[in-house]
Amino acid sequence: MRYLTAGESHGPQLTTIIEGLPAGMPITAEDINNELARRQKGHGRGRRMQIEKDEAFIASGIRHGYTLGSPVALVVENNDWKHWTKIMGSDPISAEEAEEVKRKITRPRPGHADLNGGIKYGHRDLRNVLERSSARETTVRVAAGAVAKKLLSLLGIEIASHVLEIGGIKASPTPYSSIKELQQISEDSPVRCLDKEVEQSMMDAIDQAKKNGDSIGGVVEVIVEGMPAGVGSYVHYDRKLDAKLAGAIVSINAFKGAEIGIGFEAAHLFGSQVHDEIAWDSEQGYYRKTNRLGGFEGGMTTGMPIVVRGVMKPIPTLYKPLKSVDIDTKEEFGASVERSDSCAVPAAAVVAEAAVAWELACAIVEQFPSDRYNQLSEYIERYRQEVKEF
Ligand SMILES: Cc1cc2nc3c(=O)[nH]c(=O)nc-3n(C[C@H](O)[C@H](O)[C@H](O)COP(=O)(O)O)c2cc1C
Numbered sequence: 001m002r003y004l005t006a007g008e009s010h011g012p013q014l015t016t017i018i019e020g021l022p023a024g025m026p027i028t029a030e031d032i033n034n035e036l037a038r039r040q041k042g043h044g045r046g047r048r049m050q051i052e053k054d055e056a057f058i059a060s061g062i063r064h065g066y067t068l069g070s071p072v073a074l075v076v077e078n079n080d081w082k083h084w085t086k087i088m089g090s091d092p093i094s095a096e097e098a099e100e101v102k103r104k105i106t107r108p109r110p111g112h113a114d115l116n117g118g119i120k121y122g123h124r125d126l127r128n129v130l131e132r133s134s135a136r137e138t139t140v141r142v143a144a145g146a147v148a149k150k151l152l153s154l155l156g157i158e159i160a161s162h163v164l165e166i167g168g169i170k171a172s173p174t175p176y177s178s179i180k181e182l183q184q185i186s187e188d189s190p191v192r193c194l195d196k197e198v199e200q201s202m203m204d205a206i207d208q209a210k211k212n213g214d215s216i217g218g219v220v221e222v223i224v225e226g227m228p229a230g231v232g233s234y235v236h237y238d239r240k241l242d243a244k245l246a247g248a249i250v251s252i253n254a255f256k257g258a259e260i261g262i263g264f265e266a267a268h269l270f271g272s273q274v275h276d277e278i279a280w281d282s283e284q285g286y287y288r289k290t291n292r293l294g295g296f297e298g299g300m301t302t303g304m305p306i307v308v309r310g311v312m313k314p315i316p317t318l319y320k321p322l323k324s325v326d327i328d329t330k331e332e333f334g335a336s337v338e339r340s341d342s343c344a345v346p347a348a349a350v351v352a353e354a355a356v357a358w359e360l361a362c363a364i365v366e367q368f369p370s371d372r373y374n375q376l377s378e379y380i381e382r383y384r385q386e387v388k389e390f
């Protein structure tokens with residue numbers, strides 16, 4: 001499977017085209033819109049989220065609630081577009097009109113794509129860069145991820161996420177009994193954190209950063225249950241599923257690192273403290289007594305829950321801006337200030353779920369190729385039985 005996205009942050013709409021879904025898979029706009037609504041929540045978002053109410057229009061590939069096997073095109077309109085028609089219109093404009101429209105951006109923000117994008121594409125108005133580099137694009141990544149999530153869920157594979165850290169405030173590991181419970185408690189929290197004790201401190205840290213004209217980042221965790229063992233591959237670097245997940249996480253705007261299982265902690269432990277002992281019983285077949293490796297060995301799933309974490313740096317747009325250089329005059333200035341979130345970690349957890357769901361759905365469809373959803377479902381069931389009897 002593959003998907004592309006198109007759209008500028010303040011353009012008319014965002015679009016994704018998904019190719020390679022099996023035909024006959026049940027899916028509704030509601031499945032997608034629920035995920036879009038989740039991404040809009042979270043303490044620390046800027047005013048833009050009050051303007052938007054993201055909803056997907058299904059433009060192709062789904063009929064009467066089922067996929068057709070043809071490309072699925074999803075469109076999310078930008079409500080904000082009506083305020084930007086002059087600045088972001090596609091029709092040619094005269095030099096005078098351009099002057100009138102103004103708002104040319106020439107002071108690149110450190111940490112954003114502005115300067116490198118301008119250099120690469122030769123844009124002297126850095127708006128031409130920021131409109132596409134904006135995380136507004138993650139709206140349709142989440143839409144594509146929602147479709148992947150639905151496919152996985154139909155196959156008995158569930159995904160949830162939560163926030164582990166915001167601005168140095170860490171959640172203590174809170175036990176949860178099932179993925180459904182995790183989904184619920186993270187949903188009820190304004191910072192998507194399972195640890196109620198630190199929820200308020202996280203919100204205070206976000207408010208304080210905002211008050212200081214600053215921003216903060218954090219750590220999110222995605223958990224997946226129900227993936228059968230042996231999905232992915234050890235035979236080539238580009239077929240290793242853990243590597244694909246790490247790449248997907250770091251591809252999210254502002255994400256700077258990914259960990260699988262205990263991740264970096266493994267560096268200071270002994271092998272005996274890291275590797276998960278193998279066990280078997282007739283009920284579940286093979287399993288691991290612990291899950292420190294987060295559901296992966298040799299680039300393949302172990303059948304244990306998948307645990308992936310990602311670190312998000314603080315938002316680069318600062319209301320009290322860092323120093324930058326005006327690309328026209330080469331003089332030192334404060335970087336340009338655009339309307340901005342002060343912390344988007346809770347929202348980014350939903351994006352991370354979508355990114356993980358997409359890679360897992362791709363791996364499933366690749367390993368159990370079928371043009372028909374029913375057939376795919378049967379293949380997986382048979383495979384699960386084979387795994388159990390191995
Ligand atoms: C959900 C989400 C919301 C974001 N909101 C903002 C924002 O309001 N302002 C901003 O400057 N960056 C925001 N970012 C981060 C930038 O898009 C990102 O830092 C930028 O594209 C540069 O890419 P890089 O940080 O991956 O190098 C957001 C990221 C995510 C995932």
Ligand SMILES: C=C(O[C@@H]1CC(C(=O)O)=C[C@@H](OP(=O)(O)O)[C@H]1O)C(=O)O
Nearest residue numbers: 046048133134135136139338339340341
């Ligand atoms: C629009 C979204 O996030 C945007 C991501 C973003 C950035 O620079 O990445 C900058 C802000 O854009 P704006 O200036 O229009 O408010 C955020 O609001 C969204 O998440 O849907």
